[in-house]
Amino acid sequence: MLKLENICKTFNPGTVNESTLFTNFNLQVKKGEFISVIGSNGSGKTTILNIICGTIPLDSGNILVQGQNINKLKEYQRSKFIGRVFQDPAKGTCPSMTILQNMAMADNKGKPFNLTGGINKKRISFYQEQLSRLKLGLEDKLHVKVGALSGGQRQAMALLMSTMTPLDFLILDEHTAALDPKTSEIIMELTDEIVREKQLTALMVSHNLRHAVEYGNRMIMMHQGGIVLDYDAQKKKQTRVDDILGIFNEISIECGN
Numbered sequence: 245m246l247k248l249e250n251i252c253k254t255f256n257p258g259t260v261n262e263s264t265l266f267t268n269f270n271l272q273v274k275k276g277e278f279i280s281v282i283g284s285n286g287s288g289k290t291t292i293l294n295i296i297c298g299t300i301p302l303d304s305g306n307i308l309v310q311g312q313n314i315n316k317l318k319e320y321q322r323s324k325f326i327g328r329v330f331q332d333p334a335k336g337t338c339p340s341m342t343i344l345q346n347m348a349m350a351d352n353k354g355k356p357f358n359l360t361g362g363i364n365k366k367r368i369s370f371y372q373e374q375l376s377r378l379k380l381g382l383e384d385k386l387h388v389k390v391g392a393l394s395g396g397q398r399q400a401m402a403l404l405m406s407t408m409t410p411l412d413f414l415i416l417d418e419h420t421a422a423l424d425p426k427t428s429e430i431i432m433e434l435t436d437e438i439v440r441e442k443q444l445t446a447l448m449v450s451h452n453l454r455h456a457v458e459y460g461n462r463m464i465m466m467h468q469g470g471i472v473l474d475y476d477a478q479k480k481k482q483t484r485v486d487d488i489l490g491i492f493n494e495i496s497i498e499c500g501n
Contacts (some may be wrong), residue, residue, distance in 0.1 A: 245445055246273040246413065247474060251295065251305035258496050263467040269305070273413075278439050278446045280456035282488070284495070289449040292466075294414050297324045298467060304396035324354045327406035329399070329417040333350070336402025339391030343382055343401070347371040348404035374404055378434065396427030400434060407438050414439065416448035420455065434458060448480070453485045467495055 251269040251320040256262050265288050273279060283289050294300040296307060298319035307314050314322060329336055348363040348371070350383050368386070369455050375383040378400045382393075390398060400420060407414060416435065436459050450456045456463055463480050465473035465488070472490060475483060 245275040245277075246252075246289045246296070246312060247271075247306075247308040248292070249306040249308065251417070253295065253300070253395045254348075262498055266305075267469065269471075271464075271471065272418065273445060273447065274371070275445055276443060276464050278436075278444075278460035278462040281447060281466065282451070282453065282456045282463065284492070286306060286468075287448060287465050287466040288469045290417055291316065293328075293417050293447065293449060297326055297328055297415060302390075302498040307364040321482065325410075325412040326415060327409075327411045328415040328417065329403050329406050329411070329419040331421045333398035333402060333422060336406065337390045337398050340389060342387050342389055343393075344368065344371065344386040346401065346405060347374070347386075347408075350408045353409050360499060374408070378404065380438070384429055394427075396423050396431065399427075399431055403431065403434060407442060407444065409441075410442060411464075416446060416450075418449050421451060428455075435459070452486050454456045457483055457488065465491065472491040 248269060248271040251266045252264075253266040254262060254264040265420070267289075269292070271292070271319075281289050281292075291300060295302060297315060298321075309325070338349065341349070344363060348367070350373065351364075351367060353369070363386050371382040372386070378397075378454040380397050380400060382397065382401065389403065391419045393401070399422075409423070419429050423431060432455055435446075438444070446460070447454075448460065457480070457487075461480065463473070463483070472495070
């Protein structure tokens with residue numbers, strides 16, 4: 245489904261701040277996998293998501309989606325088959341537009357622009373139906389501007405909007421990190437529900453070890469640009485948060501921290 249081959253990336257080459265993060269990095273993601281990605285700061289978790297999405301260019305290597313090389317595709321071109329939810333709730337929605345306008349915009353992703361109206365009135369009931377599953381009452385506030393919503397409400401909308409059109413991948417970049425504990429749990433339950441219902445392939449970077457252990461069917465740990473742990477569904481079910489904390493501590497000691 246997704247294959248990263250011999251990925252190399254160096255930041256600030258030729259300067260005193262030169263830093264090589266990836267050297268011949270490889271990762272293969274099968275269709276239907278929901279992978280939790282964990283690791284310390286600077287391990288390369290978010291960078292690898294940015295490389296997949298096209299936000300950061302490669303130095304060398306290949307990104308293959310269903311056997312097709314997407315190296316030359318720009319970020320907006322990849323967004324046609326990759327949905328992404330960011331850590332910042334403000335990045336996934338447009339605050340100056342209403343809930344209805346945001347939903348319509350997401351519904352039209354990838355479609356050609358023309359002279360017809362941006363909102364198809366026949367789709368409004370569908371938008372309300374989708375919003376109602378959030379259990380936040382947003383289906384009755386279609387004409388409220390998104391900027392007036394709470395961070396949790398906006399993140400729930402961003403998750404919903406990112407999965408409205410057919411996708412190959414869902415990228416979750418610490419999408420609960422900016423939320424309070426209760427809202428974080430709501431968003432994770434919704435995430436799991438949507439991934440299962442739509443049978444999505446998902447990569448989720450998270451600093452919440454409990455979420456990483458409890459959700460998904462595969463877990464990888466990154467460290468200094470490499471994968472130091474890769475658990476399949478069976479191994480993951482047998483893993484506790486304390487087990488992962490122990491591995492973190494071992495790595496920390498080895499690095500002299």
